Amino acid sequence: MSVPYRLAIVGYGIMGERLLRAAIDHAPDFVTVTGLWDPSADAMARLARDLPHVPRAASAAALLHDADVLYIASPPASHLGYAQAALDAGLAVFCEKPFSVDVAEAEGFLKHNGARAKRIAVNFPFASSLGVEQIRAWLGAGDLGVVQKLSIEIGFAHWPRPWQMDAVNWLDRREQGGFVREVGSHFLFLASRLGGPLLLHPGHGITYPEAGRSERGVSATLTAGALPLSLYGAVGETPKPDHNLFTVTAAHGSIRLRDWAEAERLDANGTWQPAPGAMPNEKARPLVLRRQLEKLGRLARNETESDFPLASAEEAFAVQRIVETLLKG
Template sequence: MSTKRVGIVGLGVVGQRLIKEFKSNSQIEIDAVCDVNEQLAQQTASECVGVIALTDYQELVSRKSVDIVYVAVPPAHHHTVVLSSIEHGKHVLCEKPLANSRLEAQEMLKKAKQGNIVHAIHFPLPYNAPFTTMKKLIENQELGEILRISIKMHFDVWPRVWQQTPWIGTREQGGFIREIMPHYLQMIVHFFGKVVDTKAHVDFPDDVEKSETGLIATLTLANGLQVLVDGLVGQAEKEKIAFTIHGTEQTISLEDWRVVKKAHRGEELTVVEPADLIPSNVNLIDEFVKATTGEEAFLIDFEEGLLVQEVLETLHNSGNQA
């Protein structure tokens, strides 16, 4: 299989994280990197060796040598960069959430389909053992009847101390609803199907520039299953994130991204040791390359991203807008 050349737009924390995966993948070569911060672009290009540094994404997406564009700019700019990439015939891997609105996401999906473009979103959880383990338990009906799903997202401060970017605490495109919740919404729609009804109350601070501080929501899926969502910023407790599927035979919970806990009826949730999880046999970069060559691949595409986007928009438009 011939190597694919990738151009990377956006070199922040998330973009840098996936660069390491690109560099370690024998099927990928990094062709060019782009960021409005010229010093960062030059530094990243130097670290990648033999890579072009750019500050204008249009220059990157128009390069004939680029096969794939990885879009890692803030969400408000996904739509513009993705559409430009599609117009130039590039396959697109985009950061989550897919867009900054339902209409943007719809157009991105439509254009990608029209252009016969391979399109995917960088959701890391589906390529890891907790996801694979949960999926197997659901498929084998080992949880029994699933009664409810719950999502807890509690933060003592937002943005987190290590996450001080200009946009992630803004109402325009930041907040935990857009930054954290998509990971778990993706798992829900992937495992159980579309969200058909959303009832929510969202609290916003008096400062109209700042993102939400609270969320209480009930999501109803097409199969009737309900999801309870509890989001809070500012409480004293250490940050806690948990995605839990409650069944009549077993309950399984993914806590703080990596820790899987499980309980049988009448038992307390206890940690499942990593060695006892079902490992994933797929890798996002490998799967994306396979898709570009016409092979069947496991990707979270723009269609699934649109289902997530619809919920995000409904949530964000609910409640106490200052």
């Protein structure tokens, strides 16, 4: 029987709970949760009520004594502090996106840590997505011809989304929140993985109609490697709580990822057809989280990663640069 890697978690919000439950559901000889800490007494009380068998740490520092990996699921401004403490303690790091909200601070962090930063991965689930795997397979088959352009469309009935309202105090503030950081960054990461390094062109737009609140609209043109890339996002233009499209247009057809998970291909009649076995995000998410945990195990053991690895700190920082430039308008 293999020795499980030991996972500690900072933060018991939506993302912390999701990964915690995925780790609990995984084979215990693969990963074990050694502790969780959240600065909120309410969050810790909820953990004690919902999952009393999960060890509750007395502090973030206490998590570092009995773990191989620290998963950071706290608000963005705290990420680098926790990550530095984990690296200094010899742990690998799995960090929520965005990597940081301060570009200069993140750049200094990466320079300070040098090669140690390779022990950091950032939680962009598209690195383990079944839908993205299908998109890559279609592209690899070659019958679509040369890819001509990429586009990203994201929309929300309201921001934050209904399941995020407990975090409204930071998710709807310009300092750490907004949908470009929370959602747009995922698709920018995917564009960079499929196309190449991102370059933001002049003339992008960002709207802040409500004083003190996060953005309500964004539009931009970029390139991903040599590919033109368009980005459009808005709050209040769709009745859906969360709607998104990532479209790849090629010489002989188009394919897309719809609503996070479902790969679709445009047929000869102009109708989008789902890939065989395509499933909505609610069903796909547990499988993706399991894949993320398995890749994280390889990072924890310093093993060779897959051909589509977890997002590196460098990749996440490249996305962060674009996002923070967009948010400045």
